[in-house]
Amino acid sequence: MARVLIAGCGYVGSALGELLVADGHEVFGLRRNPENLPAGIKPVRADLSLPETLVSLPTGIDTIFYTAGASRSDEEGYRYAYLDGMGRLLGALADLAEKPKRIFFTSSTSVYDQRRGEWVDEESKAAPSSYRGDIMLMTERLLLAGEIPGTVVRLGGIYGPGRDRLLRAVARGEVAASDGEPHYTNRIHRDDAAGCLRHLMQLEAPASLYLGVDHEAAEESAVLRWLADRLGVKLPEPGDADREGEAPARVRRAGSKRCRNDRLVESGYRFQYPTFREGYEMVIRGWARPEDG
Numbered sequence: 001m002a003r004v005l006i007a008g009c010g011y012v013g014s015a016l017g018e019l020l021v022a023d024g025h026e027v028f029g030l031r032r033n034p035e036n037l038p039a040g041i042k043p044v045r046a047d048l049s050l051p052e053t054l055v056s057l058p059t060g061i062d063t064i065f066y067t068a069g070a071s072r073s074d075e076e077g078y079r080y081a082y083l084d085g086m087g088r089l090l091g092a093l094a095d096l097a098e099k100p101k102r103i104f105f106t107s108s109t110s111v112y113d114q115r116r117g118e119w120v121d122e123e124s125k126a127a128p129s130s131y132r133g134d135i136m137l138m139t140e141r142l143l144l145a146g147e148i149p150g151t152v153v154r155l156g157g158i159y160g161p162g163r164d165r166l167l168r169a170v171a172r173g174e175v176a177a178s179d180g181e182p183h184y185t186n187r188i189h190r191d192d193a194a195g196c197l198r199h200l201m202q203l204e205a206p207a208s209l210y211l212g213v214d215h216e217a218a219e220e221s222a223v224l225r226w227l228a229d230r231l232g233v234k235l236p237e238p239g240d241a242d243r244e245g246e247a248p249a250r251v252r253r254a255g256s257k258r259c260r261n262d263r264l265v266e267s268g269y270r271f272q273y274p275t276f277r278e279g280y281e282m283v284i285r286g287w288a289r290p291e292d293g
């Protein structure tokens with residue numbers, strides 16, 4: 001049994017915590033508001049960016065997962081949640097003379113600026129052009145330059161139960177398929193994000209970097225068409241009004257790159273939801289459509 005700290009125990013962190021509790025580990029879930037953590041995860045109230053709240057971290061921790069997510073999407077919010085938070089956590093561990101075996105950090109594929117459908121893997125150049133990608137990359141480097149072994153998992157867009165913005169937008173006819181260049185998107189179901197972190201923790205010697213995306217870098221329009229078919233709604237053409245006739249349906253313009261998951265798969269991880277189809281099928285089964293309230 002290991003003692004595990006999940007720093008920023010939210011959507012993915014809680015799912016991971018539940019898996020690790022079921023495995024028999026002792027799991028601490030750290031966040032600013034730890035009131036409603038799943039059963040079995042021991043709450044730790046702290047703010048990763050406020051060192052005075054980190055003085056009484058649980059001791060003797062074997063593995064740390066840094067899964068905090070920014071609660072504000074501006075530059076300051078990003079810096080606070082990632083770079084400051086990681087720096088302060090590493091500082092607190094040093095002050096407490098704590099030496100966990102490894103820290104895993106859930107970074108993002110936003111560190112890659114490739115936009116023309118290029119294939120991307122762990123060897124590809126990460127040269128972000130946004131503060132989001134910049135701050136993620138700086139946080140990765142801070143972790144990997146430290147004394148505690150680190151592993152970075154660059155996750156694609158996370159979706160799953162409760163993360164249904166795209167489903168709602170399709171159901172309401174708010175989003176149209178693009179008629180231009182293909183736009184490739186990369187995603188991972190929440191349970192695979194949690195599952196692959198659990199898997200990596202079990203490896204003898206995890207690599208320092210993995211891409212955490214499913215098997216299909218899906219073309220955005222194909223995802224929208226599949227969702228519309230599955231929901232039995234018509235996908236508007238670009239320029240059409242949405243279902244309420246209020247606004248033209250938006251064409252989503254995500255950055256276009258195709259991320260590979262070979263390293264993760266070769267390490268032995270088997271995806272529960274290999275593509276968006278299986279993953280959204282699971283989400284839709286437990287889903288209340290907007291008109292259902």
Ligand SMILES: NC(=O)c1ccc[n+]([C@@H]2O[C@H](COP(=O)([O-])OP(=O)(O)OC[C@H]3O[C@@H](n4cnc5c(N)ncnc54)[C@H](OP(=O)(O)O)[C@@H]3O)[C@@H](O)[C@H]2O)c1
Nearest residue numbers: 008010011012031032033047048067068069106108157158
């Ligand atoms: N969402 C995506 O599509 C996506 C894509 C790529 C990578 N990622 C990364 O994947 C990870 C997991 O994502 P997620 O969706 O599970 O995140 P999330 O639920 O949005 O956030 C995780 C938790 O972090 C806590 N937190 C934020 N700032 C904190 C701080 N200063 N101190 C302590 N706790 C703090 C929040 O709880 P409190 O408010 O209670 O503190 C929140 O519950 C994140 O690192 C995210 O950046 C996400």
